[in-house]
Amino acid sequence: MNVIQESLGQINHQPVFSFTLKNDLGLEVTVINYGCIITKIMAPDQNGQFExxxxxxxxxxxxxxxxxxxGAIVGRVAGRIQGGSFELDGKTYTLAQxxxxxxxxxxxNGFNKVVWDAEKLEDGVCxxxxxxxxxxxxxxxxxxxxIYKLTNENELSIQYEAQTDQKTPVTVTNHSYFNLSGDLRRDVLNHTLTLKSDKFLELDQTFIxxxxxxxxxxxxxxxxxxxxIKTGAVSEHPQNVLVGNGYDHPFVLNENHEHEVILKDLESGRTLTVETDEPAVVVYSGNSLSSEGSFRGVPSRKYLGICLExxxxxDAIHQPHFPSIVLDEGQKYxxxxxxxxxxIER
Known part of the structure; x- marks a missing residue:
């Protein structure tokens, strides 16, 4: 296992570094301390080609x-909060809309837009x-x-920890856009997805x-x-049409840490299995990706990546029957x- 630290520059006089985690099998994950962003994951295809x-x-x-x-860590609260405000213990808090x-x-200027302190570990970075x-x-x-850690079993773990001195809502996620084709040679519409989920959260017209x-x-x-993934893009189901022809929905997970999310690209042979202790995963199929700009020379377009958040x-702060996201003083998140x-096993 190797962790390579390099300087990227400064933001407001704060140094920004990249950390490349490389295991004994050659898999590489690069993260930076601006937004805790995952900038690159180099993984092999069925022919052993790393992309x-x-x-x-x-x-x-x-x-x-x-x-x-x-690729960033988003928070304090991942997802949407209706109306940009919430109430806790009789006091109303106003947020940016x-x-x-x-x-x-x-x-x-959430967690994705700040420079974090960084400590290099033997197998990752904190x-x-x-x-x-x-x-x-x-x-x-x-x-x-x-805390990002990489194992020699090609497993990347992200551990989140938090404590507060005052009651506050907290739920954090990583917002990486995955594309298993390799170097963005195809969009993700022909990726397959398997989810251990019997229910999804219906959305209103503002995606709440x-x-x-x-x-x-x-x-x-x-x-x-x-x-x-293509199923949602071509569907006439009102919920698929609502979010721009695709998915931008929370799925309720039936199980945790039991191969609950599996993404595959049949052509490259790559697979991604996601396990979590969170109650939901938001599947976002990149429906709102702009047609402007590019990613390392590849023009941006819809469906170029899929997020598994x-x-x-x-909006659990407004829904009493949803699992609570409120963190109490002294409680550990x-x-x-x-x-x-x-x-894929052939």
Missing amino acids: NIVLGHDTLEEYMEDSSFL NNHPNHLHGGM FSYTSKDGEEGYPGNLAMKV PTGHLADVKGTPFDFTSEGL TQGFP SSVTKYKFGL
């Missing part, structure tokens, strides 16, 4: 200008950041840690959960058996998501 399997950029400036949360009329992924009381409108000083847990059976949201239920990179 990048996430959307990313080569320069720090491109990440600073990015508005797609590319950066996805009008709602609040999205922590606000204008990022830490204290979000001050009132930052982006949230209450309490929140001490946050994000209505509170209704809809059955996947008989719909394009049924991935209990392996299905194509393990997290608490979006802890969550682990693991990404196992493999190959």
